Amino acid sequence: MTETKTEELVGRGNKEGADLFREWFDDLADHAKRGNGAAYVFVMGSMAELLHVFDFPLVLPEITSLQTAVRRVADKYLAEAEDYGYSPDICGYVKADIAVQLRGGDHPMGQIPKPAIAVMTNACNTYIKWAEIWERMYGIPLFVLDVPATRQAGGQFQPGSSDFERDRKYVEAQIRELITLCEQVTKKKFDIDRLRETLGYANEMNKGWRRVLELNKSKPSLFNAVTDGTVYLGVSNNLRGTKKGAQFFKNLVEEMEYKAAHGIGTQIEEKYRLGFVGVPCYPIFRRFSEMFTEWGGNFVHSTYLNFASGGGSMGYEYDVNRPVESLAEGFLISVREAMDNMFHQDRVVIDWVKNYDLDGVVYHPIKSCRTVSTGLADGRRAMMAATDIPSLFIESDMMDKRVVSEAQMKNRADAFFEGLASRREMAKIAQS
Amino acid sequence: MTLRLFETWQNQTLEGIFAECRELAEDADFPTVKRWRENGGKVLGHFQVYFPEEIAHAAGMLPLKMRGAPVEPTHSDSRFGSYLCSILKTSLELVLSNRVELDMFVTHPICDAARNLAAVWGRNYSYPCQILYLPQNANSKASAEYLRGEYERVKGDIEAVTGSKVTDEALKNSIAVYNENRSLLRKIYEIKRKQPWLLSGFEAYLLMTVGGMILREEHNEMLKAAIPLIEARPAKRQDKIRVVFEGGFCEQPPLDLIRAISQSCYIVDDDLLIGLRWILEDVPLEGDLLMNMADAYLEKSTYSPVQHDARKPKEKMLLQRIADSGAEAAIITAAKMCEPGLEDQVTYTKTLDEKGIPYFVGEFEENMTSFDSMEIQLETFTENLIFS
Numbered sequence: 001m002t003e004t005k006t007e008e009l010v011g012r013g014n015k016e017g018a019d020l021f022r023e024w025f026d027d028l029a030d031h032a033k034r035g036n037g038a039a040y041v042f043v044m045g046s047m048a049e050l051l052h053v054f055d056f057p058l059v060l061p062e063i064t065s066l067q068t069a070v071r072r073v074a075d076k077y078l079a080e081a082e083d084y085g086y087s088p089d090i091c092g093y094v095k096a097d098i099a100v101q102l103r104g105g106d107h108p109m110g111q112i113p114k115p116a117i118a119v120m121t122n123a124c125n126t127y128i129k130w131a132e133i134w135e136r137m138y139g140i141p142l143f144v145l146d147v148p149a150t151r152q153a154g155g156q157f158q159p160g161s162s163d164f165e166r167d168r169k170y171v172e173a174q175i176r177e178l179i180t181l182c183e184q185v186t187k188k189k190f191d192i193d194r195l196r197e198t199l200g201y202a203n204e205m206n207k208g209w210r211r212v213l214e215l216n217k218s219k220p221s222l223f224n225a226v227t228d229g230t231v232y233l234g235v236s237n238n239l240r241g242t243k244k245g246a247q248f249f250k251n252l253v254e255e256m257e258y259k260a261a262h263g264i265g266t267q268i269e270e271k272y273r274l275g276f277v278g279v280p281c282y283p284i285f286r287r288f289s290e291m292f293t294e295w296g297g298n299f300v301h302s303t304y305l306n307f308a309s310g311g312g313s314m315g316y317e318y319d320v321n322r323p324v325e326s327l328a329e330g331f332l333i334s335v336r337e338a339m340d341n342m343f344h345q346d347r348v349v350i351d352w353v354k355n356y357d358l359d360g361v362v363y364h365p366i367k368s369c370r371t372v373s374t375g376l377a378d379g380r381r382a383m384m385a386a387t388d389i390p391s392l393f394i395e396s397d398m399m400d401k402r403v404v405s406e407a408q409m410k411n412r413a414d415a416f417f418e419g420l421a422s423r424r425e426m427a428k429i430a431q432s
Numbered sequence: 433m434t435l436r437l438f439e440t441w442q443n444q445t446l447e448g449i450f451a452e453c454r455e456l457a458e459d460a461d462f463p464t465v466k467r468w469r470e471n472g473g474k475v476l477g478h479f480q481v482y483f484p485e486e487i488a489h490a491a492g493m494l495p496l497k498m499r500g501a502p503v504e505p506t507h508s509d510s511r512f513g514s515y516l517c518s519i520l521k522t523s524l525e526l527v528l529s530n531r532v533e534l535d536m537f538v539t540h541p542i543c544d545a546a547r548n549l550a551a552v553w554g555r556n557y558s559y560p561c562q563i564l565y566l567p568q569n570a571n572s573k574a575s576a577e578y579l580r581g582e583y584e585r586v587k588g589d590i591e592a593v594t595g596s597k598v599t600d601e602a603l604k605n606s607i608a609v610y611n612e613n614r615s616l617l618r619k620i621y622e623i624k625r626k627q628p629w630l631l632s633g634f635e636a637y638l639l640m641t642v643g644g645m646i647l648r649e650e651h652n653e654m655l656k657a658a659i660p661l662i663e664a665r666p667a668k669r670q671d672k673i674r675v676v677f678e679g680g681f682c683e684q685p686p687l688d689l690i691r692a693i694s695q696s697c698y699i700v701d702d703d704l705l706i707g708l709r710w711i712l713e714d715v716p717l718e719g720d721l722l723m724n725m726a727d728a729y730l731e732k733s734t735y736s737p738v739q740h741d742a743r744k745p746k747e748k749m750l751l752q753r754i755a756d757s758g759a760e761a762a763i764i765t766a767a768k769m770c771e772p773g774l775e776d777q778v779t780y781t782k783t784l785d786e787k788g789i790p791y792f793v794g795e796f797e798e799n800m801t802s803f804d805s806m807e808i809q810l811e812t813f814t815e816n817l818i819f820s
Contacts, residue, residue: 084778085777085778085781085782086774086775086778087766087774087777089515089768089769089771089774090771090774090775091771094775122541122568122569124544125541125542125543125544125547125568125738125771125772126544126771126775128568128740129737129771129772129775129776132740132746132775132779133775133779135745136745136747136779142740142742143569144568144569144740145569146565146567146568146569146572146575148565148578148582149563149565150563151550151562151563151564151565151585152550152554152560152561152562152563153550153551153554153555153561155562163585166578166581167578169574169578170572170574170575170577170578173572173573173574174569174572174574177572177573177574342548343547343548343550343551344551346555365513367514367515369544370515370516370543370544370545370548370769370771371544371547371548373513373515374512374513374516374520374544374545374548374552375548375551375552376513377510377511377512377513378511378512378551378552378555378556379551379555381510381511381555382555395513395514395515
């Protein structure tokens with residue numbers, strides 16, 4: 001019985017995630033074929049909950065771009081955008097997408113529909129610059145949903161305070177303006193009951209995502225936050241606010257609870273529990289992870305899973321009885337959480353050291369993304385001052401293999417593990 | 433105004449004033465800030481591009497525009513990664529190397545890199561280090577009210593640093609000082625546009641740049657002394673190309689680069705230190721003063737690559753700037769590793785191509801010391817235009 005259950009559950013999340021991912025691309029290709037205009041949105045605050053009410057197909061260009069790197073064709077897309085005039089020093093996601101647009105939506109996973117509207121937060125400034133390019137290319141409306149985040153380390157405004165209410169009212173006013181814009185673009189009337197429905201699905205997903213991340217405190221850990229976690233993250237973004245997304249996370253929680261109860265870990269024998277800070281190295285996605293797993297190191301958490309889920313990881317649950325007001329509050333809190341995981345990552349990592357019992361932290365700043373990478377070296381200094389945990393700092397990119405030096409990274413990773421091993425030996429000697 | 437931070441320009445010829453401004457602008461030890469502190473003053477450092485300095489001024493603080501400096505980032509390098517613009521590193525270097533001492537630091541969500549500064553600074557200093565969330569949705573009906581609230585919040589934080597309340601009277605006085613300053617800078621730019629032979633782009637920049645490191649009353653006094661001298665200058669019109677310089681909204685090009693461009697072109701308009709000139713009209717002195725400032729930021733302002741406003745598409749604004757200044761060509765630059773600048777560079781050049789307006793494209797870094805090849809390319813560019 002247990003064997004059957006194990007076979008049924010273990011690895012189900014990865015398989016279902018991959019299937020849903022394929023389905024998402026197929027669905028986009030279908031919309032492209034039918035000439036339907038999409039909403040172009042971003043992972044940190046997609047507003048999927050609202051945009052689904054208007055039946056927009058959602059294109060997440062960060063995800064379509066990173067897929068060109070995973071499929072090892074990003075170099076061609078980057079070169080095309082650079083030939084068009086874009087600098088080698090700007091975000092690789094932007095350039096890969098520009099090439100997709102210049103090719104009329106042609107993408108290795110299928111056709112991408114053209115935009116009818118672009119909605120973005122200020123969680124990343126490049127979102128806005130990126131959307132300005134579509135605005136010019138297609139003459140579409142662009143809506144910046146401005147989310148004021150933490151002003152000063154540790155000084156988050158809390159619900160109930162006048163400062164928080166000021167921010168929330170600002171976000172709510174913008175959401176109401178976005179509703180009007182969506183009505184104009186789609187010629188459909190806003191249906192508040194459909195919003196209640198999508199918020200309900202988002203609640204299930206947020207709750208599930210939080211639970212899954214908490215469960216990885218288990219020993220051994222249940223999934224690799226960089227590889228498996230990215231699959232789950234993909235679903236949390238692509239299917240946000242949908243029935244399929246809610247079901248996926250329900251299933252995933254079931255799988256992880258089962259694994260935790262039966263002491264089933266990842267495919268490696270876990271020797272070191274690691275935290276990951278930054279963005280994955282998509283040009284060598286699997287190989288990057290192997291540099292750590294072959295030493296018995298498993299990534300038990302990643303800031304990426306927090307910020308790239310738009311803060312969904314904190315598990316905010318909307319009050320469906322006051323949908324717009326609650327959407328504003330949840331959006332503000334969640335997107336702020338996403339930003340805190342980038343700008344104030346030192347606080348997040350220090351917390352993990354204790355709660356996830358980390359042996360080490362890997363920082364991976366990348367050339368393409370200054371939002372995530374600018375403060376990592378300084379954050380690492382703060383983390384090292386506050387804890388006794390070794391860390392590794394390796395720079396590369398999420399898209400551009402010209403700045404990914406695999407051999408050098410491997411050398412650094414090897415040295416890091418040799419240090420971890422020797423540290424463990426020393427501790428044993430000290431105890432004996 | 434009892435304390436003077438910058439006196440050496442007084443009783444000088446116009447050339448003497450330029451020389452004194454240059455000396456101050458190039459002094460990475462920021463002597464005016466030191467003098468202010470020696471007299472017990474507090475300093476609020478704010479990163480580019482725009483900060484409502486009037487609030488800090490009304491509180492009796494010296495608002496210091498943090499826009500990098502010609503220094504090596506020996507201390508700050510270890511706080512940052514590799515792929516970043518220079519201004520970020522040199523601005524932090526100024527405080528880590530004790531060249532500048534602050535009592536409060538404010539940055540803005542102008543770009544992905546700069547918005548990290550409040551956290552980086554805050555991990556290194558115990559004084560308030562924060563981000564002022566200037567609205568990125570300039571087109572929302574709720575933006576002005578929200579921004580008014582942000583200004584109120586910042587005012588409260590400033591009051592906590594100084595230990596005293598900012599009165600309406602003090603704020604009104606400060607707004608008047610800054611209104612006058614912006615009006616004088618508009619006059620400088622009018623001279624550049626209408627009679628560029630009277631004032632080179634380099635000279636105008638020298639006069640303007642010191643404004644960010646002294647009391648604005650002093651700056652007004654200096655500009656009021658300099659403008660009649662400029663207007664009376666016996667300079668003659670030269671056969672130079674009239675250009676607009678774009679790309680100096682945040683990190684500043686080295687002075688010698690601006691000088692080199694000024695030798696071969698008339699820079700009739702530019703976006704250098706645009707934050708000092710962000711507001712285009714006087715801020716009203718009646719009614720809700722903070723609301724007036726918020727409204728001016730959103731409704732009576734210029735443009736830059738770091739603010740999205742559907743009413744101000746950047747490429748159209750550049751064409752307007754070129755048309756208004758009667759420029760024949762544009763110099764489209766970006767600081768190295770500056771994402772917004774580099775992205776808009778493509779937009780600008782595609783638009784200029786469409787309109788058949790000649791342009792020169794380049795990248796700069798504040799600490800670059802050699803630009804011989806850029807100078808030669810620029811000379812070739814201008815000669816081609818002159819003889820075409």
